[in-house]
Amino acid sequence: xxxxxxxxxxxxxxxxxxxxxxDEFKVILDRFPANEGHxxxxxxxxxxxxxxxxxxxxGRLFRLAALIAREMKTRLGFEHMNVMQNNGTIAxxxxxxxxxHLIPRYENDGIQIxxxxxELTDAQIEAMRKKLEMQL
Ligand code: AMP
Ligand code: ZN
Numbered sequence: 197x198x199x200x201x202x203x204x205x206x207x208x209x210x211x212x213x214x215x216x217x218x219d220e221f222k223v224i225l226d227r228f229p230a231n232e233g234h235x236x237x238x239x240x241x242x243x244x245x246x247x248x249x250x251x252x253x254x255g256r257l258f259r260l261a262a263l264i265a266r267e268m269k270t271r272l273g274f275e276h277m278n279v280m281q282n283n284g285t286i287a288x289x290x291x292x293x294x295x296x297h298l299i300p301r302y303e304n305d306g307i308q309i310x311x312x313x314x315e316l317t318d319a320q321i322e323a324m325r326k327k328l329e330m331q332l
Pocket of ligand 2: 197
C-alpha cells in the first residue's frame with residue numbers, strides 16, 4: 197500500500213529508527229513518543245488491525261514483544277511498561293497498519309493511560325458472559 201506510512205517504513209522508502217528486524221516484523225522507535233524509549237513493533241505485511249492479522253502471526257508477534265520488552269528493560273533501566281494496541285478510529289488508531297506499542301514507564305513520569313471503569317451489576321456481567329462464552 198503505497199499511501200501507508202508503515203508500509204513505506206517497512207520497505208525503506210521512508211526512514212525509521214529501526215532497532216530490530218526479521219522476515220515478519222520491523223521494530224522501530226515511535227517518532228512522536230508517549231515516553232522515552234516508546235517502541236513500535238510493525239508487522240511487515242499490510243494488515244490493518246487485530247481483526248485482520250493471522251492469529252499465528254499475532255502469537256509470534258507477542259513472543260517477540262516479550263523478548264524486546266526484556267531487552268529494553270535491561271538497557272533503559274525502567275521497571276514498568278504499558279503494552280497498547282489500537283484497532284479502529286474509535287479506539288484511537290491513527291495508522292491503519294497493525295502495530296504494537298511498547299511504552300516504558302518511569303517513576304513519576306506523569307503519562308496518563310487509563311479509563312474510568314463502568315459500574316456493573318453481577319447480572320450485567322453474567323449477561324455479557326453468556327453473549328461471549330465461546331469454543332475456539
Ligand atoms: P496508533 O495511534 O495506535 O495508530 O499509533 C500510531 C503511532 O505511530 C503513533 O504513536 C505515532 O506517533 C506513530 N508514528 C506516526 N508516524 C510515524 C513515523 N513516521 N515513524 C514512527 N512512528 C510514527
Ligand atoms: Zn501498510
